[in-house]
Amino acid sequence: MAKLLALAVFVAAFLAQVLAEEAVSVSKTRKDGGLSRYMLLINKEEQLATEHVWAGRDSATVLFDYKSGIIAYRVFDSQACYAAKMNRNTFPALDKLRETLDNEKNHKQSPPPPGKKYNVNPDPIKDQGKLGAPVQALCQGLPAYWAQEQIGEMFFIEAGACLRVDLLILDVSLCGHVGF
Known part of the structure; x- marks a missing residue:
């Protein structure tokens, strides 16, 4: 089952890269000293960005659907998806993602x-169908x-633990009901 999932993720990542207008693939050392591989794909026409993170137990695929304003986090260790509304006041615009791509391609410090x-x-x-076809897929x-995004210093955790997802463009903490 794990091999089938890995193959499916690889094929999806390959097809996404072929269909993307822009893509970057980099390896970086994480804060904990481990190595992660990142692939950021942008499709301006579809207003979609996808970031794949290969980091062992912390691997994830994140979809940024700018048309619907939904972000979806598929965190492989938890075997779940997490969807959030994109707060356009605090979330990087698609052009900011392009700047991140340029910085990574040119090895610039950001x-x-x-x-x-x-x-x-x-x-x-x-009903996951209400999330839109890309997120549903x-x-x-x-x-x-x-x-629900938490703004400011107050951070309420109902119960449970937190998952961290380290992306090229965001450091994400999903807290509360997260499965392991």
Whole structure:
């Protein structure tokens, strides 16, 4: 099963890269000293960006759907998807993602990515079809949960633990009802 999942992720990443207008693939040392591989893909026409992170147990695929304003995090260690509304006031614009691509391609130093914190609702989303086709495809076969972005210093955690997802463009914490 794990080999089949790895193959599916590889094929999806390959096809996404072929269809993307812009792509970058880099390896970076994480804060904990481990090595992660990142692939950031942008499709301006579809207003979609996808970031794949290969980091052992911390591997994830994240879809940024600028048309629908939905972000979906498929975190492989938790075997779940987490969806959140994109706060356009605090979320990097598609052009900012392009700047990140340029910086990575040219090996330029860029400021550390901003952090995002989310509280995860314990109840699964009943109709994933309302999330849009790209998010539905990413989360197919997995339970999906709404995550509410927390703004400011106050961060309420209902119960449970936190998952960290380190991306090229964001450092994400999903807290509350996260499965392991």
